[in-house]
């Protein structure tokens with residue numbers, strides 16, 4: 001019984017009005033009954049969910065691999081609800097973000113410059129070179145004015161060529177490297193469900209200035225010749241968009257799903273993706289996927305997750321046998337992957353974990369092996385005189401990974417391995433479907449439910 005003279009403010013707040021008519025009172029009581037029912041239903045649902053989770057804990061998958069191995073791209077192809085929401089939030093802002101993507105991957109990180117002095121006397125690129133120096137300065141100005149961190153960076157990676165630009169006060173270099181294009185992206189990604197305001201005119205300012213110049217630079221014979229001579233294969237770089245400049249730098253450009261999958265988005269820290277999947281013979285299963293940063297300095301952050309996960313999905317980019325990791329030019333990317341793989345297979349913390357191997361970037365490997373000048377044996381001594389074709393090379397790598405696994409594995413676990421090109425989202429979704437099934441069976445049997 002409520003005491004209306006009570007000094008209890010809660011009782012005063014929930015007390016019915018003093019002059020309540022019988023009709024109002026009836027309606028209020030009916031409303032309160034409905035509210036009580038709803039509250040009880042929610043409590044029951046929460047309890048049932050808690051019990052279900054205790055019986056069937058979520059499947060936790062840690063996605064590992066060196067930087068640029070395709071971890072995030074694999075998760076992108078899952079297109080979970082959370083991810084789709086995130087992509088949809090990103091999509092409207094992508095047009096003015098694409099120029100950023102052009103820089104680090106396609107046009108060169110640590111780029112070095114072509115000196116006017118090193119160029120033939122009468123060549124078109126000399127003109128372009130002068131123009132671009134002006135453009136570099138202009139872009140810096142434009143980006144300051146826009147105040148949104150866009151800097152269109154026209155850098156041209158020319159492998160080992162080292163160039164200075166003495167006659168100009170502002171070099172491309174100074175324009176391009178004052179700013180980390182990922183920084184803004186990263187912040188945006190972290191707050192990915194909050195869309196930034198879309199300001200299309202920002203993009204077009206830069207487009208009008210740069211689009212034709214980029215196309216001219218990229219299609220210039222001298223540039224292509226220099227790149228070929230120095231064996232710089234920009235097209236093989238992740239997130240390569242130079243062939244699409246005309247399309248992406250146009251007004252009204254909307255990034256396609258494929259563009260988003262191809263865009264390079266470096267992960268920092270650990271990102272968590274939760275989603276539910278229907279199973280053929282039972283209720284939905286909760287999945288948690290952890291996407292980590294693959295660069296060397298960030299790998300210590302993986303360890304706390306080792307004890308908690310059910311499965312590790314390891315991405316090994318096998319096309320990278322002739323590449324070096326960005327963090328240290330002397331470390332071959334395949335060797336780095338072998339080393340990581342060995343560490344995971346041997347780890348005592350992971351003896352309870354199912355390991356799945358994706359030998360990724362098979363499309364790039366096939367493309368690479370078509371170039372007769374690239375021989376696997378030049379980079380992998382054990383390869384010996386085997387034929388340099390796709391089948392032999394993939395079998396060789398597969399065996400190498402299997403051997404390391406068998407040597408490190410103390411539990412006689414089964415290794416699930418797949419050849420993948422995770423940019424092919426349809427094929428990846430199918431592979432992941434099979435993987436989920438295998439994981440789930442093991443998960444359920446481990447929990448004693450099978």
Ligand SMILES: Nc1nc2c(ncn2[C@@H]2O[C@H](COP(=O)(O)OP(=O)(O)OP(=O)(O)O)[C@@H](O)[C@H]2O)c(=O)[nH]1
Pocket residue numbers: 065066067068069070071072073074238239240261262263264265266267268292293294295360361362363364420421422423424
């Ligand atoms: N052609 C091709 N490109 C791929 C493949 N897998 C990934 N990529 C590209 O490689 C780049 C890097 O992929 P990410 O998924 O961001 O790599 P990551 O392992 O998450 O890298 P970090 O976040 O730095 O650890 C992206 O531009 C992808 O589009 C593949 O199988 N084939």
Ligand SMILES: [Mg+2]
Pocket residue numbers: 071072073265266267291292293294
């Ligand atoms: Mg990533």
